[in-house]
Amino acid sequence: MIRMSRVGIIGYGISKFGKRTDASMYDLIWEAGSEAIKSSGVDKKDIDYMVVSNMGIFSSEELAAVVAGEVLGIKNAGLHRVEAACASGSSAIASAYDAIRSGRSKIAIAVGIEKMSEVESETAIELIGRAGDFLWEYEFFGLTFPGYYALYATAYLNRYGGREEDLALVSVKNHHYAHLNPIAHFNNEISVEDVMKSRYIASPLKLYDSSPITDGSAAVVLASEDVAKQYTDTPVWIDGIGSNLGTANLSKRSDFLHIEAAREAAAKAYRMAKIDQDKPYKHLDGADVHDCFSIAELMAYEDLGFAERGKALDMIRNDETYIGGKIPVNVDGGLISKGHPIGATGVSMAVEASKQLLRKAENGRQIDVRNGRFLAHNVGGTGHYAYVTIYSI
Amino acid sequence: MPEYIAKDEKSRNPLLVDMRSLNIRYRIPVSRIEKFYESLDRGIIMGTKCPVCGSRFFPPQAWCSECGFSGDMEFYPLDTHGHLLTFTRIFAKPKSFSGFGDYTVGIAHLDRENINVLAWIDDAIQKPEVGMEISIKVEKRKEDNATVYFISKP
Missing domain, CATH: 2.40.50 (OB fold (Dihydrolipoamide Acetyltransferase, E2P))
Structure with missing residues (x-):
């Protein structure tokens, strides 16, 4: 029997997230990628595989992957771009993992990049909205991404007796932690009142229920077990990856109370990492979940098995996802306040997992590392793609 | 500064304002669901039904994703x-x-x-x-x- 090598993260880097009118796609990739390579200690000549996650439609450069190779001065690596909408970053991690696990690569780099502010907001809203089922959801009905998630929110609040104030609690928590995270898009604390007073984007979701249009990049260097140990005593291992697809057309889902693809992805990741699916949070120290909108964080609690169906409302009302609660969630600020540069988000979750597990998070937002495991939940589109990745030390 | 460099209103950072603008209009083939549009024009909404396994589809589609049938799907008013x-x-x-x-x-x-x-x-x-x-x-x-x-x- 061939012994399969584990795969570990040996270096990471992340750019400041925000409306970065000071930085081009090239500059952002340099900020994240050069830091990742430097922190790993590898010579860039030894990187033999490169994968770049980028949705790409927001910015002038069509081929972000070749830009990334040139920016970082990588010359002898295999290269491709991956797209899984908002879960593109996690799909890049999965691709690098597979390349190393198969023995095809020894040292790989995954770079996530999105430069969204090259187009004006109305156009960005249009380009994301078109990522539903174009002919049957967009062409005639002009669905937007807040709109798709608002359809979940209306159904969820109605079914489980939630209020808009409950959704606001997600944004309040995530802004609280973003204000402690120097790379976050937003650095201000907000109150439930602030959220409630913000304007409707797609009812019942308001401006502060929504992730912003963000520029940013994140990168990680990964290596096989034998190679990783030559560079660091503390690689961050990938213990499990689960991914699943969902229907293109939202109306074909069985209900609008959960994201089936995410439930399936979680089950697969837990199985691979040998984590008890009954109370998985007992085996984890924290999680980053895909809170593109406040309602998405609540559904994630349930899809990941942190709460029973309908009970995510109690979790957020009882502060159970703050540090010190049942399981800290999105203590980097989440997509809502750290920002959501689409192709970079999943890679930024790997960066956050590494920082947290290595106890390198900033004051006030460092989780208690006991089990040595951190989960990243990354959903693409309206539940079109889902990735759940489990990191460990 | 050349004429194509402008300052961002908020940050005052210089931006190159692209001189190449693009207007895209797609032409989407609908021949396999033409009956849907003919009926829609008469005020009727059609779905499709698989003659083999009976699965029903809306939006209408010209194949059966359930049983794999590929042939004449039945158009019927919903x-x-x-x-x-x-x-x-x-x-x-x-x-x-x-x-x-x-x-x-x-x-x-x-x-x-x-x-x-x-x-x-x-x-x-x-x-x-x-x-x-x-x-x-x-x-x-x-x-x-x-x-x-x-x-x-x-």
Whole structure:
């Protein structure tokens, strides 16, 4: 029997997230990628595989992957771009993992990049909205991404007796932690009142229920077990990856109370990492979940098995996802306040997992590392793609 | 500075304002579901049914994703009676809908078809509620004069 090598993260880097009118796609990739390579200690000549996650439609450069190779001065690596909408970053991690696990690569780099502010907001809203089922959801009905998630929110609040104030609690928590995270898009604390007073984007979701249009990049260097140990005593291992697809057309889902693809992805990741699916949070120290909108964080609690169906409302009302609660969630600020540069988000979750597990998070937002495991939940589109990745030390 | 360099209004950072603008309009083949559009023009909404396994589809499709049948799917008029599953009112609109007023989108379940339909909710329904009875009706939309189906009063 061939012994399969584990795969570990040996270096990471992340750019400041925000409306970065000071930085081009090239500059952002340099900020994240050069830091990742430097922190790993590898010579860039030894990187033999490169994968770049980028949705790409927001910015002038069509081929972000070749830009990334040139920016970082990588010359002898295999290269491709991956797209899984908002879960593109996690799909890049999965691709690098597979390349190393198969023995095809020894040292790989995954770079996530999105430069969204090259187009004006109305156009960005249009380009994301078109990522539903174009002919049957967009062409005639002009669905937007807040709109798709608002359809979940209306159904969820109605079914489980939630209020808009409950959704606001997600944004309040995530802004609280973003204000402690120097790379976050937003650095201000907000109150439930602030959220409630913000304007409707797609009812019942308001401006502060929504992730912003963000520029940013994140990168990680990964290596096989034998190679990783030559560079660091503390690689961050990938213990499990689960991914699943969902229907293109939202109306074909069985209900609008959960994201089936995410439930399936979680089950697969837990199985691979040998984590008890009954109370998985007992085996984890924290999680980053895909809170593109406040309602998405609540559904994630349930899809990941942190709460029973309908009970995510109690979790957020009882502060159970703050540090010190049942399981800290999105203590980097989440997509809502750290920002959501689409192709970079999943890679930024790997960066956050590494920082947290290595106890390198900033004051006030460092989780208690006991089990040595951190989960990243990354959903693409309206539940079109889902990735759940489990990191460990 | 050359004429194509402009300052960002907020940050005052210099930006190169691209001189190449692009206007894309797609041409989408619909020959396999042509019957759907012919019927829509007569006010009838068609789904498709698989002659082998009986699976029903809306939006209509010319193959069966359930049993794998590839041939003549049966076009049939949907029984449009149903109830509203969820809805949202879109305030922040995309660029190509910027000329429209705010609009309400819903997903309805057609009770006798076991099929969901996503569409705008007709103005006649002033206060949509989850669970309310609805039907699907074809109308000329006043904003763009397009023939479309709406979630409407029964």
